[in-house]
Amino acid sequence: MGIRDVAAAAGVSITTVSDALNGKGRLPDTTRVHVREVADRLGYRPSAAARTLRTGRSGLLGLTTTMRSTEPFALTEFAWFAELVRSATATALDLGYALVVLPASSPHDVWGNVALDGTIVVDPADDDPLVHELLRRGVPVVSGGHPGSTPVYGWVDNDHVAAVRSVLDHLADAGAERIGLLAAADGPGADKGVAGYRAWCADRGVPAITEEYEARTPGAGRAAAARLLDRGPDAVFGLHEGCAPELLDAARERALRVPDDLLLACCGEGADPSVTSLSLQPALAGAWAVELLVGVIEDAGAGPLLPAQRTVPTRLSVRDSSTRR
Amino acid sequence: MGIRDVAAAAGVSITTVSDALNGKGRLPDTTRVHVREVADRLGYRPSAAARTLRTGRSGLLGLTTTMRSTEPFALTEFAWFAELVRSATATALDLGYALVVLPASSPHDVWGNVALDGTIVVDPADDDPLVHELLRRGVPVVSGGHPGSTPVYGWVDNDHVAAVRSVLDHLADAGAERIGLLAAADGPGADKGVAGYRAWCADRGVPAITEEYEARTPGAGRAAAARLLDRGPDAVFGLHEGCAPELLDAARERALRVPDDLLLACCGEGADPSVTSLSLQPALAGAWAVELLVGVIEDAGAGPLLPAQRTVPTRLSVRDSSTRR
DNA sequence: GGTATGGGGCGATACGTTTCTTCGTAAAGC
DNA sequence: GCTTTACGAAGAAACGTATCGCCCCATACC
Numbered sequence: 001m002g003i004r005d006v007a008a009a010a011g012v013s014i015t016t017v018s019d020a021l022n023g024k025g026r027l028p029d030t031t032r033v034h035v036r037e038v039a040d041r042l043g044y045r046p047s048a049a050a051r052t053l054r055t056g057r058s059g060l061l062g063l064t065t066t067m068r069s070t071e072p073f074a075l076t077e078f079a080w081f082a083e084l085v086r087s088a089t090a091t092a093l094d095l096g097y098a099l100v101v102l103p104a105s106s107p108h109d110v111w112g113n114v115a116l117d118g119t120i121v122v123d124p125a126d127d128d129p130l131v132h133e134l135l136r137r138g139v140p141v142v143s144g145g146h147p148g149s150t151p152v153y154g155w156v157d158n159d160h161v162a163a164v165r166s167v168l169d170h171l172a173d174a175g176a177e178r179i180g181l182l183a184a185a186d187g188p189g190a191d192k193g194v195a196g197y198r199a200w201c202a203d204r205g206v207p208a209i210t211e212e213y214e215a216r217t218p219g220a221g222r223a224a225a226a227r228l229l230d231r232g233p234d235a236v237f238g239l240h241e242g243c244a245p246e247l248l249d250a251a252r253e254r255a256l257r258v259p260d261d262l263l264l265a266c267c268g269e270g271a272d273p274s275v276t277s278l279s280l281q282p283a284l285a286g287a288w289a290v291e292l293l294v295g296v297i298e299d300a301g302a303g304p305l306l307p308a309q310r311t312v313p314t315r316l317s318v319r320d321s322s323t324r325r
Numbered sequence: 326m327g328i329r330d331v332a333a334a335a336g337v338s339i340t341t342v343s344d345a346l347n348g349k350g351r352l353p354d355t356t357r358v359h360v361r362e363v364a365d366r367l368g369y370r371p372s373a374a375a376r377t378l379r380t381g382r383s384g385l386l387g388l389t390t391t392m393r394s395t396e397p398f399a400l401t402e403f404a405w406f407a408e409l410v411r412s413a414t415a416t417a418l419d420l421g422y423a424l425v426v427l428p429a430s431s432p433h434d435v436w437g438n439v440a441l442d443g444t445i446v447v448d449p450a451d452d453d454p455l456v457h458e459l460l461r462r463g464v465p466v467v468s469g470g471h472p473g474s475t476p477v478y479g480w481v482d483n484d485h486v487a488a489v490r491s492v493l494d495h496l497a498d499a500g501a502e503r504i505g506l507l508a509a510a511d512g513p514g515a516d517k518g519v520a521g522y523r524a525w526c527a528d529r530g531v532p533a534i535t536e537e538y539e540a541r542t543p544g545a546g547r548a549a550a551a552r553l554l555d556r557g558p559d560a561v562f563g564l565h566e567g568c569a570p571e572l573l574d575a576a577r578e579r580a581l582r583v584p585d586d587l588l589l590a591c592c593g594e595g596a597d598p599s600v601t602s603l604s605l606q607p608a609l610a611g612a613w614a615v616e617l618l619v620g621v622i623e624d625a626g627a628g629p630l631l632p633a634q635r636t637v638p639t640r641l642s643v644r645d646s647s648t649r650r
Numbered sequence: 651g652g653t654a655t656g657g658g659g660c661g662a663t664a665c666g667t668t669t670c671t672t673c674g675t676a677a678a679g680c
Numbered sequence: 681g682c683t684t685t686a687c688g689a690a691g692a693a694a695c696g697t698a699t700c701g702c703c704c705c706a707t708a709c710c
């Protein structure tokens with residue numbers, strides 16, 4: 001039951017059916033109504049594939065994360081990414097698009113089998129080959145996280161340096177004098193965060209106490225947390241999402257009371273309601289990335305081609321773990 | 326740069342290019358290699374839209390949840406659903422499909438704009454209109470949760486009754502004699518859970534102590550938890566995901582110590598590591614639903630048309646909250 | 651009466667594949 | 681020498697839609 005059948009049943013031409021259903025052309029309302037009624041009666045639904053082929057628009061957005069690690073969907077485990085995806089999906093639907101989550105690489109050629117109107121690449125590598133391939137195919141790309149030297153149509157990102165400073169300022173205000181930093185070397189925004197920390201320490205003239213680890217290595221976080229606490233800080237900031245348990249455990253093993261002996265702050269959505277946490281607000285990032293992307297798609301050719309950028313604010317939730325009694 | 330250009334550049338026909346790239350037809354390897362090389366050099370990528378139009382297969386699976394509540398994506402807030410989606414996405418990709426999450430209804434006609442090879446409907450209503458519409462269009466449907474009288478190709482579901490019994494048995498073993506049940510009236514599987522609870526109580530000859538509430542109403546959970554504890558149970562089981570905080574708060578307000586005065590068990594993934602929790606294993610449900618659906622799609626016409634069913638096991642993690650010291 | 655004008659509608663083409671059928675040729679069988 | 685078989689490749693017809701341009705017929709206008 002294609003458009004042809006509707007045309008036949010309504011006694012008009014294919015053109016007229018198409019125009020009537022899409023609100024185009026010059027047709028009297030009587031014809032429009034008639035055609036719509038016949039189409040409804042037959043239960044006609046236009047073929048998405050044919051429409052996509054003809055118009056070049058699929059109504060689909062891709063969302064991917066290029067893994068620095070080899071294993072696919074490494075980021076999926078993070079609440080940060082999950083929340084970003086959730087928000088991006090909802091926003092895309094609001095704007096009339098559907099969103100499909102794809103791996104940067106796959107044994108099956110999924111990218112080749114899906115027609116995408118645009119793609120969001122989260123945390124792209126520098127000069128990301130996937131991004132280049134997409135741009136070559138004419139697919140607009142917006143990145144989540146600063147794209148480095150990769151040329152994209154726009155991006156959203158946190159101001160990682162300012163975010164780190166806000167946490168450090170808070171800890172200092174609470175009385176901390178030796179603030180340690182626990183960072184995952186390969187986490188998104190880690191380098192910026194560490195740089196911000198060092199700069200802050202330099203500004204204040206205090207020593208930088210950092211321990212880094214490979215987030216992918218099981219147990220590395222625990223070990224690094226232990227090393228960090230052994231260096232005798234009176235406050236610690238965990239830059240990697242969900243590292244609060246590691247730090248709390250390490251503190252407990254050393255009989256350090258939180259917050260009495262050790263102030264604690266951590267990145268993430270604050271799974272533990274007693275730990276001061278810095279949210280990167282992934283929901284905002286996801287929504288804004290979609291908005292940017294859809295803007296690019298629908299302005300195609302018209303708008304300015306300067307990459308649009310939006311800075312996602314962070315939110316510091318102060319809890320018991322960093323509040324001196 | 327369509328297939329035509331490749332054919333011209335390689336000095337062969339369109340048919341030959343198609344056959345060479347898709348591994349079909351009878352061609353000598355020399356030709357195959359040559360064509361592939363030329364295609365690579367030109368950076369040719371077949372149009373997904375055209376392929377979909379021609380073959381009728383898009384490589385896309387839909388995933389939706391029909392909301393009993395009016396607001397879209399109500400379930401999205403649940404970790405259960407989020408985990409199911411995550412797992413379904415990964416499994417789909419493993420099998421060469423991409424997955425797109427759609428709302429049951431939307432101001433934009435998203436369903437009409439996406440060509441789906443099949444759809445997973447989570448927690449469908451009885452005689453779900455969306456399911457009927459999909460089946461009418463010839464789109465295979467697999468449901469998450471028992472489909473009731475809706476005719477689908479298959480479904481996955483927990484054995485809610487057995488799951489509830491396992492929790493109740495555990496609480497009874499731990500010494501509980503008056504076990505209360507807190508249930509959200511509109512939660513997935515709630516009716517089955519409550520029925521299982523009543524049956525178990527009847528079997529044992531103990532009174533049923535239940536409180537139900539509307540999960541959508543803010544504060545209703547707190548109130549119901551309070552009512553339940555006021556009825557003096559020595560153990561409670563929260564059927565709704567994430568209701569542990571409500572129960573714990575209510576216990577604290579009444580100076581009931583957990584587990585000394587009150588044993589506590591809850592559904593969910595065990596966000597609180599001290600609370601005994603019953604996981605419905607959404608990751609398994611998502612993966613299996615996709616496997617079932619892909620099986621139906623790829624066996625189209627060949628296999629038996631009896632709906633395939635798989636029961637997802639539950640997992641009870643016993644923690645401090647239900648362990649008598 | 652001839653010609654602008656404009657509303658109403660249709661024919662035909664293009665989008666880029668996949669695939670069914672056909673065709674020629676060369677080797678093999680009798 | 682004539683028919684069968686197999687191989688290598690190509691022609692052309694779909695798939696179902698959107699849309700450009702054209703045609704026809706009234707009515708109105710000079």
